[in-house]
Amino acid sequence: MKYLDIEVITRLDLAKLAKGTLTKYWLHIISNGIAQPIYLPIMVAKGASDGPVLGITAAVHGNELNGISIIHEVFNQIDVNTLRGTVVGVPVMNIPSIINQERRFVDGEDLNRIMPGKADGSVSQVYVHRFIDRVISEFEYLLDLHTASFGRVNSYYIRADLKRKITSRMAEVLNAEIILNNEGSDGTLRSAAANLGIHAVTIEVGDPNQFQKGMIDSGLAGTLNVMRYLKMIEGEVIEPKRPAVICKKSKWLYANRGGILEVFPEVTQKIKKGDKIAIVRDIFGDIINTYNSPEEGIIIGKNVHPVSQTGGRLIHLGTIK
Template sequence: MAKFEKIPIIKKIKLNEYDNNSLSHRWIHLVSNGIAQPIYVPVIIGKGIKDGPVLGITAVVHGNELNGMSVIQRLFNSINLEKLSGTIIGIPVVNVPSILVNERRFVDGVDLNRIMPGDKDGNRSKVYANRIINRIIKNFDYLLDLHTASFGRVNSYYIRADLSSKIAKQLALIQNPQIILNAPPKDGTLRGAAADLGIDAITVEVGDPDKFQKGMIRSSLTGVYNTLSFLSMYDDPIDKAEQKALICKKSYWIYSQVGGIIQVHCELTQLLKKGDLIATVRDVFGTILKEYFAPEDGIVIGKSTNPIGQTGSRIIHLGILK
């Protein structure tokens, strides 16, 4: 494995500089900190023996989302470049400043995944986002953007995709997820910025924050290999799901209207009927303050695991089935 000091430093990805049938590690000097030290973003470039599409895989856009980093590491440790047509570009950590301090948001408190494509003349987070897009993402033909739940929450293995796009829908299905959520990318996300550039992109929600989950990582890695096969980049059969994904036409979070100690009664991927009890809020003495019931039929995509909740805290992420 290449050591830190031997890995070349570049300003942007130029794919014509890399040979076919090669695996390259690079540091992209994206920005500098307040004492003029460079901030490097790690890049892995695998070029196959034949030309073909460029698949980009990104992880850790939020600094506490670790599962995707392991997916990318395992992919490049297992891929056979002599079977690959095209190029895979892996960014195991997009948000380098935040992972170092175990923070979800960028160092100025902004969510990078709400300000894409940023602004070359903007503030710290907007410049960082803009250079991610222009120096890395623009090289992609397809994008799998790997995420997890946030602090104090857990997620099912699910996909966000614009299901009006046939390719995005197929990319979503072959990840073999538990749930697919129809979510047109118009909210400043990396996926949305990529789509605006003509890149077919989906968001893969790979479990929970601040940990490595072997099952989730394995499922996502299978989805990546399925993607390579679907794009005719890799000569392997697609691994079909044992259970068909449930498709949601929309989703929303249910929030607590009173503060207190929240007990969530439902489980991930549980099918709910309107009126089912989903949570109970108690005060510090144990007295029930409020009970919450499913407002309509749906499925639990994600939920809170933090029992201490102020007014307005999240309870469950409810998906409404198509």
């Protein structure tokens, strides 16, 4: 069966594809409440010679869009006649949510906290389970592209388990501003993939709800570098001009008082213990709280939404290794 002239499948099967081909699919993952299919877009570039299988996924959160454009750009660069191995792109994983312009799934779940889901589970559990079973299980390497959440901004940073040698090197060659060590046993796609023996990293490329050219260029350059490292394309790995700042851990700092928030340091800025990081004003404009950093570190991400209820986020602070 075809839809818009593109073949509809229910499971990705890379072995049956001919070498040296570029194929697009709709993968029928679930059906909606009026029995219409929900199709995942899948792009497959199978090189003329054998090599690794690299999967690139985007929009696991429905408002995280930069990764879509990165996947388009990567596929624009691929020549299947010289490619070694296979690149699979899933430009949108969370179809219902991107249509609704929402981060979370239709049942309110955060899909990147409930992986690998359940075959006979709830609406969101079965969706992620089928995605992993029918798509991700074909991969050997995974780049999962994300952005900050609504109201926040991020640097271009990587989350990876740096104890694993190959994922650590993948993180390095992605030419990010910051690499955050994170073991990731937390229901993420990255951890579910790692449990299947897939070398997986999470890439955070900037801000939600938009295409940011600079971030997309960085993600493209990083992805091509990973492909060089895996010897899927010709050329030496291009080492970054400025090596990434490595963080051994990170945490969010929160405001314990609600009000109109202003956060001062910019992403990737290094701060010292005691530096002023934010103020909160009441609605008359008077400052009611000032926040100073409890320790030194680097700003991985920050809140930019001025309306901040008690418990609102301030900064995502990385502890530099």
